[in-house]
Amino acid sequence: xxxxxxxxxxxxxxxxxxxxxxxxxxxxxxxxxxxxxxxxxxxxxxxxxxxxxxxxxxxxxxxxxxxxxxxxxxxxxxxxxxxxxxxxxxxxxxxxxxxxxxxxxxxxxxxxxxxxxxxxxxxxxxxxxxxxxxxxxxxxxxxxxxxxxxxxxxxxxxxxxxxxxxxxxxxxxxxxxxxxxxxxxxxxxxxxxxxxxxxxxxxxxxxxxxxxxxxxxxxxxxxxxxxxxxxxxxxxxxxxxxxxxxxxxxxxxxxxxxxxxxxxxxxxxxxxxxxxxxxxxxxxxxxxxxxxxxxxxxxxxxxxxxxxxxxxxxxxxxxxxxxxxxxxxxxxxxxxxxxxxxxxxxxxxxxxxxxxxxxxxxxxxxxxxxxxxxxxxxxxxxxxxxxxxxxxxxxxxxxxxxxxxxxxxxxxxxxxxxx
Amino acid sequence: xxxxxxxxxxxxxxxxxxxxxxxxxxxxxxxxxxxxxxxxxxxxxxxxxxxxxxxxxxxxxxxxxxxxxxxxxxxxxxxxxxxxxxxxxxxxxxxxxxxxxxxxxxxxxxxxxxxxxxxxxxxxxxxxxxxxxxxxxxxxxxxxxxxxxxxxxxxxxxxxxxxxxxxxxxxxxxxxxxxxxxxxxxxxxxxxxxxxxxxxxxxxxxxxxxxxxxxxxxxxxxxxxxxxxxxxxxxxxxxxxxxxxxxxxxxxxxxxxxxxxxxxxxxxxxxxxxxxxxxxxxxxxxxxxxxxxxxxxxxxxxxxxxxxxxxxxxxx
Numbered sequence: 001x002x003x004x005x006x007x008x009x010x011x012x013x014x015x016x017x018x019x020x021x022x023x024x025x026x027x028x029x030x031x032x033x034x035x036x037x038x039x040x041x042x043x044x045x046x047x048x049x050x051x052x053x054x055x056x057x058x059x060x061x062x063x064x065x066x067x068x069x070x071x072x073x074x075x076x077x078x079x080x081x082x083x084x085x086x087x088x089x090x091x092x093x094x095x096x097x098x099x100x101x102x103x104x105x106x107x108x109x110x111x112x113x114x115x116x117x118x119x120x121x122x123x124x125x126x127x128x129x130x131x132x133x134x135x136x137x138x139x140x141x142x143x144x145x146x147x148x149x150x151x152x153x154x155x156x157x158x159x160x161x162x163x164x165x166x167x168x169x170x171x172x173x174x175x176x177x178x179x180x181x182x183x184x185x186x187x188x189x190x191x192x193x194x195x196x197x198x199x200x201x202x203x204x205x206x207x208x209x210x211x212x213x214x215x216x217x218x219x220x221x222x223x224x225x226x227x228x229x230x231x232x233x234x235x236x237x238x239x240x241x242x243x244x245x246x247x248x249x250x251x252x253x254x255x256x257x258x259x260x261x262x263x264x265x266x267x268x269x270x271x272x273x274x275x276x277x278x279x280x281x282x283x284x285x286x287x288x289x290x291x292x293x294x295x296x297x298x299x300x301x302x303x304x305x306x307x308x309x310x311x312x313x314x315x316x317x318x319x320x321x322x323x324x325x326x327x328x329x330x331x332x333x334x335x336x337x338x339x340x341x342x343x344x345x346x347x348x349x350x351x352x353x354x355x356x357x358x359x360x361x362x363x364x365x366x367x368x369x370x371x372x373x374x375x376x377x378x379x380x381x382x383x384x385x386x387x388x389x390x391x392x393x394x395x396x397x398x399x400x401x402x403x404x405x406x407x408x409x410x411x412x413x414x415x416x417x418x419x
Numbered sequence: 420x421x422x423x424x425x426x427x428x429x430x431x432x433x434x435x436x437x438x439x440x441x442x443x444x445x446x447x448x449x450x451x452x453x454x455x456x457x458x459x460x461x462x463x464x465x466x467x468x469x470x471x472x473x474x475x476x477x478x479x480x481x482x483x484x485x486x487x488x489x490x491x492x493x494x495x496x497x498x499x500x501x502x503x504x505x506x507x508x509x510x511x512x513x514x515x516x517x518x519x520x521x522x523x524x525x526x527x528x529x530x531x532x533x534x535x536x537x538x539x540x541x542x543x544x545x546x547x548x549x550x551x552x553x554x555x556x557x558x559x560x561x562x563x564x565x566x567x568x569x570x571x572x573x574x575x576x577x578x579x580x581x582x583x584x585x586x587x588x589x590x591x592x593x594x595x596x597x598x599x600x601x602x603x604x605x606x607x608x609x610x611x612x613x614x615x616x617x618x619x620x621x622x623x624x625x626x627x628x629x630x631x632x633x634x635x636x637x638x639x640x641x642x643x644x645x646x647x648x649x650x651x652x653x654x655x656x657x658x659x660x661x662x663x664x665x666x667x668x669x670x671x672x673x674x675x676x677x678x679x680x681x682x683x684x685x686x687x688x689x690x691x692x693x694x695x696x697x698x699x700x701x702x703x704x705x706x707x708x709x710x711x712x713x714x715x716x717x718x719x720x721x722x723x724x725x726x727x728x729x730x731x732x733x734x735x
Contacts, residue, residue, distance in 0.1 A: 191627035195439065197539040197563030197598060200626055266424055267540030311518055311548075313538030315561070 001038045002026045008043025013347035014363035023048050025370040028413035032366055043374050046407055049346050050362050051083025051371035053353040055251055057302035057324055063092025068304035068391040074113040076390035078417035080325040081373030081406040083114050084361055089121040090148035096121035096132045098140035105141050113416050117143045122161050126150035131161055134170055144171045149274045151179035159216050166222035173225040176213055181205035186315045188278040192261040201276050203231040210234050217246050225356055226250035230275035232285030239294045249356050252286050253301035254330045255321055269310045269317035270396040291338045297352035300327040304392020322392035329402035372410040379405035424546055431735040434546045434555040435728050437564040438605040446609055450574050452727035460722055469730045470499035473530040477503045480536040485694055486558050490533045493725035521545050531729055539563035554732040562596050568693050569602025571724040575717050576648055579689050587614040589642050591674060592652035592701050595623045599693045600652055608632040618642035622663045639674050646684040651676050651692045654701050667700045677703045689713045
């Protein structure tokens with residue numbers, strides 16, 4: 001099928017292109033211009049961008065279907081313009097066996113919405129003791145290996161895991177948090193946690209773990225993507241590590257770019273996140289790190305949680321926020337506040353994460369997969385439980401007006417969402 | 420920041436959840452009302468009809484003797500019906516959620532919920548979900564707040580010292596885990612006490628505690644020097660098991676209140692303790708039973724203060 005998207009403002013972050021024009025799609029790929037289309041989409045007044053790539057979105061299957069289902073979250077993904085997503089292995093059971101990965105991919109594929117890239121468990125049951133069969137998991141479709149939010153306190157296991165992954169060129173995606181220092185903490189260890197009487201997690205829980213990890217990368221030369229930075233100190237360490245030439249990249253969760261511990265207000269359990277929201281200075285450093293490129297990309301860290309998991313006292317509430325449908329509006333908000341142009345803004349959710357994921361999508365080059373998001377950057381959205389497609393309604397942004405509304409989402413040349 | 424959830428649209432006290440964020444006028448109103456109730460407790464017929472026909476549910480998710488009892492006495496003196504629920508050994512262990520428990524009790528026509536919970540913020544969660552005519556009084560949540568204890572401490576200080584504007588108050592011990600300390604600090608800073616000190620080892624000080632408006636001392640005598648009021652905090656036994664403190668003996672050596680250490684405070688200093696006391700851990704018996712101690716009057720004042728709080732919220 002031949003598809004022509006006409007008169008849109010075509011933004012290709014990979015090349016920096018931003019101009020009104022047409023995009024042509026043939027056989028599921030971006031094509032050279034042609035004269036006779038089977039279908040045309042009028043994108044006048046809208047932005048045509050590569051579909052968004054989210055490096056962390058929990059789909060909750062298998063095991064947590066009461067929180068969300070593959071179907072509900074895949075609907076949320078395409079409603080948010082997300083055409084590729086990587087899902088962490090913290091399902092139940094965790095993604096530590098090829099059969100599970102294979103089933104997840106098949107189920108996801110049959111829904112014909114976004115592309116799903118499973119991240120395999122680095123250790124069996126995410127328990128941090130024994131390595132998984134990474135080779136077989138990779139054959140089953142795992143793009144990387146991670147512990148999700150599960151701790152890996154044994155540094156010898158971490159060292160071996162990185163050596164093993166490096167041997168075969170697998171990439172590991174790791175959060176950095178010292179399990180002992182973070183023990184029983186639920187909020188950034190600072191003035192707000194002190195006022196609210198919440199057990200704290202100090203910033204150095206992150207920087208100490210990052211220091212350990214970087215030292216192991218230095219020793220093993222393993223390719224490591226550091227997930228969800230939360231502190232100013234960690235941004236500085238990543239800057240130095242990249243300057244040194246270590247094979248490391250990193251991301252930040254979109255909530256951490258906009259919120260800080262002050263937003264906990266009167267115990268808002270929607271602000272209970274992993275890692276915790278830190279101070280204003282940390283948030284500013286994350287914003288600047290993302291602007292300057294020390295932080296490679298931003299992800300939603302989408303975590304749908306049911307009301308039973310959130311209608312609890314803050315410390316007992318389950319961590320996480322729904323995010324797939326907020327990724328675009330919150331990224332646009334960050335870009336506008338940072339005075340970035342649209343191509344540079346969108347790079348953080350297109351070409352940036354595509355490089356880490358190692359996919360050919362995330363750009364509008366001829367021959368690239370025709371994964372596209374067509375959106376109205378000015379249209380405002382009032383975030384509410386009714387408007388969110390995700391089964392998780394847990395977001396600190398409920399009631400907020402945010403700009404940026406997806407009109408059409410295309411995956412492999414097929415329209416998978418239309419508003 | 421959303422509107423302070425304790426206040427109604429007219430800025431009146433709908434729930435008492437925390438002293439933090441309450442205006443000076445409301446604190447003074449509570450203390451003045453408590454003053455008027457102090458007389459009631461000395462009369463032969465110790466009752467006033469202010470809450471007649473109202474139901475007060477004592478919802479204790481964590482064990483307590485003193486606080487629960489004084490709330491019960493206070494409610495009865497206001498002529499309310501009191502129902503005591505020791506949730507720690509009933510619904511919670513059967514897996515019922517906090518909000519379900521509250522919804523069920525609400526269906527039994529509650530007017531005031533007095534809530535104690537081990538998790539910081541639990542009374543805020545309940546206050547967000549109760550009906551408009553229902554009131555929540557926080558009887559202690561996690562490390563966060565114990566506002567009626569803070570108020571009775573303020574009442575005691577005002578009783579003996581009259582004026583807050585020249586006072587030096589020293590709070591000693593486990594500030595990290597203490598909801599009593601947090602509530603009292605907010606109360607003192609709101610009422611204009613010029614110098615509030617906290618004394619203890621670094622392991623028992625929460626991060627950034629200075630931001631609450633206090634001066635931090637690690638040396639007990641330096642912190643007690645010329646203090647008008649000394650508030651000793653309870654040190655729970657379980658704190659001695661981890662890496663916070665080596666032993667009760669060592670804690671007592673550095674931070675236990677003895678006559679020798681108290682000698683550097685002002686001659687007319689008062690010594691307070693929220694109870695229950697650990698004699699020989701945070702306080703020496705010579706001090707606890709001595710002329711500076713106002714620990715038992717605190718308990719008595721607690722009844723009048725809780726009467727004041729319940730009558731005020733029920734009237735708004």
